[in-house]
Amino acid sequence: MPVLETDRLILRGFSEKDVDDIYEYASNPIVTEFLPWEYHKTKEDTLRFLNYSKELFKSQENVDFVIELKSEKKVIGSISIRKWNDSNRCADIGYVL
Numbered sequence: 742m743p744v745l746e747t748d749r750l751i752l753r754g755f756s757e758k759d760v761d762d763i764y765e766y767a768s769n770p771i772v773t774e775f776l777p778w779e780y781h782k783t784k785e786d787t788l789r790f791l792n793y794s795k796e797l798f799k800s801q802e803n804v805d806f807v808i809e810l811k812s813e814k815k816v817i818g819s820i821s822i823r824k825w826n827d828s829n830r831c832a833d834i835g836y837v838l
Contacts (some may be wrong), residue, residue: 762816
């Protein structure tokens, strides 16, 4: 999994150490209102989500990055590249913050 870095952010793969940060935003129904997945009701939902993301990466279906705010070492969202189409060289990109 590539790691991308800017002055303020790190984009990297999901890790189990991110569960608390991800649960913080993923458990908010307002934040997830327009996402293709339901808000997380428990941290176990978040852990399942992390494992599912890793499986999708292994199968080359999705590439999911967490968005980590460098100054706070805190995950504040994620970006997904999904539905990659080789023949058209295009994909869907979604994000949550």
